[in-house]
Amino acid sequence: MKLSKSPWVLHYDGSSCNGCDLEILDSTTPVYDVERFGVVNTGNPKHADIFLITGGINAQNAPVVKQLYSQMPDPKVVVAVGICACDGGVFKDCYNILGGVNKVIPVDIYVPGCAVKPEAVIDGLRKAAELLDQKQKQMKKKRAAARKEG
Amino acid sequence: MAWQRALGVLLFLVCAPFAGGLLGGLDRKLSARLQGRQGPPVLQPFYDVYKLFHKQTIVVNRLQDFLVGGYFIFSIFTGCLFFSGGDLLLAFFALTLAEIFLFMAACSANSPYSSMGAQRELVQIMSYEPMLLLAAIGLYMITGSFFIDQVADRGISAIAFLPGMFFGLVFVFIIKFRKSPFDISASHHAHQEIVKGLTTELSGSELGLVEVAGWYEDVLLLGLLALFILNRNPWSILAGVATGLACYFLLVLVDNLFPRVRWEKMLNWAWAVTLIFGGTNLLVLALVL
8 A cells, every 4th residue: 555545635825816726626526536546635734745836935925835834744745836836937026926836845846837737737646646655765764764873 | 142242342343444444435436426526446545544644643732642542442442332232321421432532632732623623523412412312212112221232132123113213313323424414523525624623633643543433433323223123033134234334325415415504503403303203202102112
């Protein structure tokens, strides 16, 4: 059994125009049905494995994103959904925009698009789930090394 | 007989989590099909719990750890009492104790969502508890005993005398199985809302324990429904299992058909059904017997 069989998702809208948010919701509808892969859209960072963020980071949402990230238990994966979350997009030069999600927390997977297609969201989620397995292996190795030293 | 009691407990301890998890998987698959989706694999609940036990557990406080453990142990203890043919009243009280452990676990965290979920859980307990006790009294009236093995060891099934009680129990089990329209403290769906409040502060293996305890509880509750069908004929066990499964799928159907209601409505409806179906059944029994 693998962790990647049960990726629970936390979705946070940074400063998105809601285009990408709707496409994320689209991926849970009957046509795309991302629950096929065991994905559950949870609203709770403590239950989540994958952090989906849409929209760029500004001064107001930066502490929120940091806090949500810190509340997620390890192993966790961050997915930046849409071009705004990747690097700021068309809002990049706005006075209040700091840039993409990687300005405040480490991003593992970038899903570009304006707005992203549900297929791209699903592809990103599958890659994120595979990354969860890798991260768990790394966690195990670290623990084993710590035990040897300790 | 002692060996039968031991076999009942052993079967429950070993098989209940598998049966409960599988039922949960079938529930999710069936719900998805009803909504025109393909749905997750039937074994999905097992994948979920495996993952939860392999994630980091963020411990909010030591007390919560202990209380979640208490909920887990007393859920199993209730099932052991029931499937060993023990005292029905004692089983109900142990079940309530388990619920109180879960309520306290949610209360112990300093989070508004968690406390709100805990309060809603109390309202749920308030709503279904009278029907459970009334059902125990009904079974006592027709058998003269609270012992489950004596209730099951009769010529005629209990449902022949207690159809109202059976209906009332199925109705309040919508609350107990956390199904819409009465899933106000910890729903299986709509994970974003306050209705996931009870488990807000639980993570990793703690949440996993709550899930597994839920599987044990589901099997126990279906066992309680099956008790109404059981009689001296060994084939009635099959009929009991079939009735339990039929009721479970009815609950899944109800879950998909009805939107969630406010807590006042839940309390009103649950108590109205308890009074009308349970109360009338009890009254008729008292007049006839």
